[in-house]
Amino acid sequence: GAVVSQHPSRVICKSGTSVKIECRSLDFQATTMFWYRQFPKQSLMLMATSNEGSKATYEQGVEKDKFLINHASLTLSTLTVTSAHPEDSSFYICSASETSYGYTFGSGTRLTVV
Amino acid sequence: QQQVKQSPQSLIVQKGGISIINCAYENTAFDYFPWYQQFPGKGPALLIAIRPDVSEKKEGRFTISFNKSAKQFSLHIMDSQPGDSATYFCAAGGSNYKLTFGKGTLLTVNP
Numbered sequence: 001g002a003v004v005s006q007h008p009s010r011v012i013c014k015s016g017t018s019v020k021i022e023c024r025s026l027d028f029q030a031t032t033m034f035w036y037r038q039f040p041k042q043s044l045m046l047m048a049t050s051n052e053g054s055k056a057t058y059e060q061g062v063e064k065d066k067f068l069i070n071h072a073s074l075t076l077s078t079l080t081v082t083s084a085h086p087e088d089s090s091f092y093i094c095s096a097s098e099t100s101y102g103y104t105f106g107s108g109t110r111l112t113v114v
Numbered sequence: 115q116q117q118v119k120q121s122p123q124s125l126i127v128q129k130g131g132i133s134i135i136n137c138a139y140e141n142t143a144f145d146y147f148p149w150y151q152q153f154p155g156k157g158p159a160l161l162i163a164i165r166p167d168v169s170e171k172k173e174g175r176f177t178i179s180f181n182k183s184a185k186q187f188s189l190h191i192m193d194s195q196p197g198d199s200a201t202y203f204c205a206a207g208g209s210n211y212k213l214t215f216g217k218g219t220l221l222t223v224n225p
């Protein structure tokens with residue numbers, strides 16, 4: 001089946017630095033990828049829709065200058081958390097689809113900002 | 115985003131029992147209803163999904179029941195096992211392929 005690889009799985013960074021998270025579709029091409037954020041014991045909140053070759057579409061309330069998304073190829077989307085602060089600490093998850101609805105999720109990235 | 119309401123928030127079932135989780139939606143434009151299983155520290159994994167043109171779909175021990183008129187759908191886990199202990203999310207998707215998730219149900223299956 002479809003596999004989505006997400007790296008790193010865990011990252012600890014200092015406040016004020018930037019962190020990049022990669023999401024790769026390993027055996028299929030994904031025109032669209034989605035980025036989610038999940039707080040402990042809560043549901044997944046969609047942050048943005050990443051479209052290959054065009055600008056990402058952000059959900060209301062998500063700061064596009066803080067969460068930079070790049071979808072440079074049909075198999076890779078990146079999320080960069082810029083000038084990270086402790087409140088950005090969370091579990092970030094990407095998803096990608098080979099077909100219209102068959103979304104596969106990555107294994108997630110636990111970001112801790114100290 | 116339109117809301118998807120999920121209940122119960124938590125559920126404890128004995129091994130071999132039936133686990134039932136319910137979801138309700140409001141947006142009639144939704145046409146895809148998946149259920150995801152998530153273990154701690156992992157991304158969600160698709161369990162089973164249904165389209166509104168069928169009322170029930172079964173895959174192994176997992177069954178989705180769908181009631182279009184009531185705008186409700188549920189997940190039934192038959193012969194629940196301790197390994198099924200996880201958080202389950204229902205979701206709903208529309209033509210823009212975005213998924214709206216329920217708040218999740220923490221299932222505990224006691225041995």
